[in-house]
Amino acid sequence: MARSRAVLHLFSLTVLSVGGWSGWRTANSPVAVQPERIMLMPGTLPALNPFLPANEAERQILDLIHEPLIRYDQDGKLGAALAEGWSWHQNLSCWFESAELAKQAAQTVSAQSLELRASWDLESAIPVSNSLVLRFTHPGNHVADEVMAVLATKHPQKLTFMRIASTPSMRSAIQAYTDHPEHSPHTKRVWFDDDGSCEIVTTLTGLQAQQQLTDWILPRHSFVPEILPVSEVSALLEPVLDFRLKPGLRWDDGNPITAADVRATLEYVLPRSWPLPGRDLFRHVQSIAQTSTGGVRVVYRKRYSPTLAAWTALPILPSAWLKRHEADFGTDIPSGAGEWRLTRLEPTRLWLEKRHSETKQTLQVIAATSPLQTQVGLSTHIIDVWWPDRDGQKTISLDSSWRMLPTPPHNQLLLVWQTESSAVKDIEVRQALSLALNREALSHEIPSGRARLHGGFFPPGRWFSAEPTAFIYDPKAAAQLFAKAGWLKDVSGNLKKAGQPMHLRILVPEGNDERLRLAQALALCWRKAGLVLQVDAVPGNRYRSDLQAGRFDLAFLGSEFSPGWDILPHWHSSQVSLGMNISRIADPQLDLLLDALVSEFDSSHILRRASAVEARLVELRPALPLFTDVADIAILPDRFLGLRPNEIERGVTLRRLMSVAQSKDSPHVNLQMIPPK
């Protein structure tokens, strides 16, 4: 009995000792035992569709895996990605009756003096069959008339632009028309819009083309769409963007990355309703081809410089994979050309490994963790990066060693005035309303409690974005401006003009609680200034139609930042009838400035032009920029040494973080400068 009791006591002592030892070891061993970075993301593991990220965390992961042709660097400047360089050119194409005439036209151009050709920035004049392609080193149409005057003696053929209001189902029939041997010689260009409508450039006259197309479509479809000649020109002016790809680029299967992949990616994405940033800019693309040096040549239909920046938003996928997944993207994750590649995938975790790295760098992404696991991971510092969701940010407590950093914004919220509305058509009234608005207080109405104030019309942090105007909340100055505009406060503090109180109507979409709350806060804020803001929540369809028809005084406009400097659709007078410019601002000077900006291909001038647009917009006040979205990322700063202070304020990307990630095994070096003796 005594022996069994001794054994029992010995057993418990052993268990306690071993347990104590394991606890002591656990407490004294470094927690971060894995030679990899660990990232915790909200929700379930992402599907990793590069064109349909579910949240900012997935977007940033995709940014590691996939690579566009060019990308913004940490200074907000356009930099190399798959392409190491790019250049703009311009093609001028004209067609002649015969190949002989085209050759003669080329000789005529070559016979011009060197000085004249240099003044044209002419790079080459190459006859191709019965056409002549003149290539200029800079996009611009200022020399086109001079060149065409020289070529007039050779009688270039007139080109007619035919517009067909076709439906998507007619696309194959029209395509067959253009490919048909009888029609292809005089069909020079064809392109389709998303709605199925089509434009054809032909050497036929408008009437001939109309007749031929009608005859072609009639037996193939139940009705013939409207076919109209739009314009007639003697040459096609097409901007050309050449990308010089980095040498030796290959997909994981060993195939080289070529222009075919770029073309296949664009053709894959555009017909799908995925939220591709800069989608409208890609509609200007006429063709994508491979250059003789293996680069990518993009020919555009229209001179529109922001199209360059759109390439930062299009990750390039392998054409072979896209062909296999033509019908459906599926759950198969495509290999990317980014710095990191997916090496392992589990139901709740995935692993990425950095390519071409001297030391092995891996990133483990964990999803679908419980709040407790998340809290444990954060408290024990086994996690390096955490993407909190809205609930997590409220409930999970972080110790002082964590730091929350913003990521670059993608959307903006503006308060748009309907500038034709009698209540706010006066610029002084709009300025006074802006001054009477406390945007800082308004930002607290954002559900997550956080919004980043942004006073500019261009995205923050880009090289072309001018410094936005500072936020001023000055009720006194607002009252003075109201008075200047004839709005005076009565004894009860209400603004009145000619006996009528100031009464504004703001539209919000029904069911959008966030907007409704913001509008109510806005009404409360302006109530102090003496005006009444009526908040009208209307159904979605009516909301859109009311905005486009201008049936409102002011409205919130949430818009995605364009990848480039393309803000023309929102503020140009030509866009009022299209329903894009909902403020209905129509200012000739602003139009000129916007036109000049989108026609500017010299990057050194774009900042100046963008600043001029920004200044004019601030002056006219067609809208009041409020906030940008903000997605926070929590990091342990001591594991990401090398971040610059401005990056910490402006926002960081996961890509940038991983580039400055310190290996957990690497020693911390604290070098001190020795002062000279």
Place this chain on the structure above:
Amino acid sequence: MKRSPFDSSRFWAALSLLLVGDFIALWLLNGDLHLWLNVWSQVIQNGVPSIVSTFGLLMVAVLVSRSLAGGIWFLLTSVGGQFQKAGFWLGRALALFPVYALAWAFIGLWVGRWGFPIWSLMPVSADSKSLSFIEHLSQNLWTWVPTILLLCIPLVGQWMVIFTNSVPLLGTEQPSPEEVGKSLATPHLASPDRVLGGSLEELMLKTHNRAPLRTAKRVRVVEKQSVQFPNPDWGIGLLAMIFLLSIEDILGLPGAMAKLAQALRTSTYQTAAMPVLMVSCVAALGTFCTGSPALMSPITIRCGLSWLLKGVSWSVVIASLLAVSLGINMPFMTQVDSEMVFSNPMSALWAGVPSMLCALSLWLVGHMIYAPNDSLNHA
């Protein structure tokens, strides 16, 4: 009575538990025998590690707690009467303290305040290839040790209470066979029906002439005279199983009890069939190892009332534990969650105090109505 290792009663008791589990699972599956067979095959294919882990935790915790309680009790009896009494009440308080509160408080302190890991809760498992053998060993051990230690806290308390109930606090010498015979000959004095006038009388008696028994005597007495559970190992095992429902779940262990708690939290009770079978396996194994329970019926109405109150006091503890594990809101009960304990670990302990006090007071009333072991002492 020394039980034979091949005592058939334990086999039948284990089989009964297994059958009870089967019937419950069958009921959960709406009597679908095909599904029931499928669930059994799932248990055999995937459930064995969970069964083994829960059973292992139970066995180790019961053994360690018994040994620890014995050691503590030995120290207390060596020191003196006041400490012995304090030990008794401390043990009772520990046994009735909600174990989920202890588990959350531990997590709040160990992880939240000190930043040390609990490997079963970590969102990332360490890469075993990069670890040395010692690190690997300590990690593996630390996965299980917190659970065992947490489970030991109430079990030690309960063991101490059992030891106290088994040992005459009055401290008289162990009655000689002649004295026992005399007692039996004068049943009006030694009858179990003869109860003390009350708790105060009992306490007054116990404070006099205490002479601690030698350990050998005490252990023998424990085995023979535990009143409410003649087989205390079985009773403690049952308690440990109930406590494990909460601890395994909170600490994220892949045991059968955690799986049961997780399944019960979902509204689809059919999913609970597999954990129920696994739990019945654990219970059957435990019963087979510890022996079958032999619950006594109350001797008097007073005794029955006392047992009823004590049962209610345990129900309070178990109900609060189930409420927390299954996410049920109960009146007067503070919900404990990770957000709360990570901001203030002590708040979890405070949250457990009301139910412990409630249970303790009920138990105390029951104890005052009928104190079980004093018949021999009083003789």
